[in-house]
Amino acid sequence: MAIRQDDNQPNRRFGVINLVLIGVGVLLLLSSFLPNQGMQQVPRVPYSLFINQVDADSVKRAFITQDQIRYELATPVEGQPSVLATTPIFDMELPHRLEQHGVEFAAAPPKRPSFITTALSWIVPPLIFIVVLQFFARRAMGGGGSQGALSFTKSKAKVYVPDEQSRVTFADVAGVDEAKAELTEIVDFLKKPERYTAIGARIPKGVLLVGPPGTGKTLLSKAVAGEADVPFFIISGSEFVELFVGAGAARVRDLFEQAKKKAPCIIFIDELDAIGKSRSGSMGVVGGNDEREQTLNQLLTEMDGFASKDKPVIVLAATNQPETLDAALLRPGRFDRQVLVDRPDLSGRLTILEIYGKKVKLAEGVDLQKIAAATSGFAGADLANLVNEAALLAARAYRTTVEQADLNEAIERVVAGLEKRSRVLQDDEKRVVAYHEVGHAIVGHLMPGGSKVAKISIVPRGMSALGYTLQLPTEDRFLNSREDLQGQIATLLGGRSAEEVVFGKITTGAANDLQRATDIAEQMVGTFGMSDTLGPLAYDKQGGGRFLGGTNNPRRVVSDATAQAIDKEVRALVDNGHNTALGILNSNRDLLETIAQRILEKEVIEGDELKELLSSSHLPEAVAA
Numbered sequence: 001m002a003i004r005q006d007d008n009q010p011n012r013r014f015g016v017i018n019l020v021l022i023g024v025g026v027l028l029l030l031s032s033f034l035p036n037q038g039m040q041q042v043p044r045v046p047y048s049l050f051i052n053q054v055d056a057d058s059v060k061r062a063f064i065t066q067d068q069i070r071y072e073l074a075t076p077v078e079g080q081p082s083v084l085a086t087t088p089i090f091d092m093e094l095p096h097r098l099e100q101h102g103v104e105f106a107a108a109p110p111k112r113p114s115f116i117t118t119a120l121s122w123i124v125p126p127l128i129f130i131v132v133l134q135f136f137a138r139r140a141m142g143g144g145g146s147q148g149a150l151s152f153t154k155s156k157a158k159v160y161v162p163d164e165q166s167r168v169t170f171a172d173v174a175g176v177d178e179a180k181a182e183l184t185e186i187v188d189f190l191k192k193p194e195r196y197t198a199i200g201a202r203i204p205k206g207v208l209l210v211g212p213p214g215t216g217k218t219l220l221s222k223a224v225a226g227e228a229d230v231p232f233f234i235i236s237g238s239e240f241v242e243l244f245v246g247a248g249a250a251r252v253r254d255l256f257e258q259a260k261k262k263a264p265c266i267i268f269i270d271e272l273d274a275i276g277k278s279r280s281g282s283m284g285v286v287g288g289n290d291e292r293e294q295t296l297n298q299l300l301t302e303m304d305g306f307a308s309k310d311k312p313v314i315v316l317a318a319t320n321q322p323e324t325l326d327a328a329l330l331r332p333g334r335f336d337r338q339v340l341v342d343r344p345d346l347s348g349r350l351t352i353l354e355i356y357g358k359k360v361k362l363a364e365g366v367d368l369q370k371i372a373a374a375t376s377g378f379a380g381a382d383l384a385n386l387v388n389e390a391a392l393l394a395a396r397a398y399r400t401t402v403e404q405a406d407l408n409e410a411i412e413r414v415v416a417g418l419e420k421r422s423r424v425l426q427d428d429e430k431r432v433v434a435y436h437e438v439g440h441a442i443v444g445h446l447m448p449g450g451s452k453v454a455k456i457s458i459v460p461r462g463m464s465a466l467g468y469t470l471q472l473p474t475e476d477r478f479l480n481s482r483e484d485l486q487g488q489i490a491t492l493l494g495g496r497s498a499e500e501v502v503f504g505k506i507t508t509g510a511a512n513d514l515q516r517a518t519d520i521a522e523q524m525v526g527t528f529g530m531s532d533t534l535g536p537l538a539y540d541k542q543g544g545g546r547f548l549g550g551t552n553n554p555r556r557v558v559s560d561a562t563a564q565a566i567d568k569e570v571r572a573l574v575d576n577g578h579n580t581a582l583g584i585l586n587s588n589r590d591l592l593e594t595i596a597q598r599i600l601e602k603e604v605i606e607g608d609e610l611k612e613l614l615s616s617s618h619l620p621e622a623v624a625a
């Protein structure tokens, strides 16, 4: 690259530009004067006067150009100008008239641009162009952060150099032990690259962290940097994709250039999918996405390029949609290692709660184990949020420590969003919601499936739930039996069934329940091979993102008859659950009434009271048998 000496001499730079601009201005001024040279200023008169004078035969000769007519009077008056000028108007009669009155007239030849004008018109525009271009190029290249709006080719990566206070280590990350174990090796690569390169081993360049949002992928990467004591560059994939085509690629280049200067170091790219989406997959998109493709290509080039033996730059990237990534990214030498960072299990959640519990003042005897048991499916970020919510609740109540009740309340807040008492239901709506939720509760209580009903509420929460029935799993379950899943379907249909039993009509409130029930039924048939008629075949192909809860697996190629049979079987499973729910609610009609009335008074039923009420429920004979 050319030498950049004067980045920090704005005065000089502006001096040059000003000089050029002034020069151009002077030349332009000159050029506007030049054609007028040799024509002294003469008094201008109205055209009508000129015509009158012609008609009166007092004009001797006229010289007509495009923008003026200069004429000489035949009998000049002493002390007054003899040569006058007027502005011509479009007048076809003029030559005729002049001829009639014996005026000697001539027209100027079409104006030939003077040499100077021609030269200027050739030289000035390119000159301006070059000056402007240079100006922008310098600004874009210039160092220092204060360069303003035109620094769009610079990467916006933030750099952290670990110091004693802000250092994140593996001890700060919990519940993702397998991921930690894999990354420990990366720490080793960064610390002692010689040990590996000496025997000819290739140090990995890219590691892809795959997992749902909030599970600690960023935190883990920071911990790798902290453990290895190397600088950490962090940037989000979406920051590469900009309005200007080419800007993303330039930023990638800049990022790697900076990183190489600080090697050994780590580059962390969050949301890799923003740039790394499969190129073939985007074919159908209108207009394509050149910018993203260029950025991706640049990233691939950079990853192939930097192979410094003793100063490794390791790229960690995070995504929650690995299946959408371009295959080229996953090839050897690129992101060939993939580490799963999943939601924590029971013991993982407990450790995370303990980490964050230490940061607030917990009351004596707070049982985090219970909280961990009640937060199945929470990611690390949710748990951190939960502890903070609990502390806020305690502070709001002017308590000095966080109590169990605060944590319990915080769970619900995190689960269902903040309480929204302001959202008022009409009385008849409230009745429907009450019976609907009690329906879920009774069926859920009687059905197998591992969850016990902990709370029924008809206080609207969050954005969409009008009421809810909170079921807490007693333990983490990794395996569900067919009966469990059937029980879950029946429970989901319990709400709607209650509406049918009590009101004889149905509302739109069950849409989400039906969605989930149908999903489960489809998975039972298509994924888990739980149908007797269709046998233990997986009709759905496993998509990459199963652990993210994705259910939209593409179906294997099946015959029409099989497809029909699958649909029929799914239908039968849901119908079956519906009938079970109806049966249970019909034979517990009185209980349904009692609990619904109670909840309409209190809005919330939970704990022992709920347990007591539900304990008097019973299965109908047909199902029990």
Ligand code: ADP
Pocket: 172, 173, 174, 175, 176, 212, 213, 214, 215, 216, 217, 218, 219, 220, 318, 352, 355, 379, 380, 381, 382, 384
């Ligand atoms: P991701 O990058 O996977 O979306 P983050 O690393 O940004 O998630 O996590 C957000 C925050 O949640 C972290 O800063 C941390 O406070 C907390 N957190 C998430 N996962 C964990 C974990 N496994 N252990 C401890 N804290 C966690």
Ligand code: ZN
Pocket: 436, 440, 495, 496, 509, 510, 513
């Ligand atoms: Zn429901």
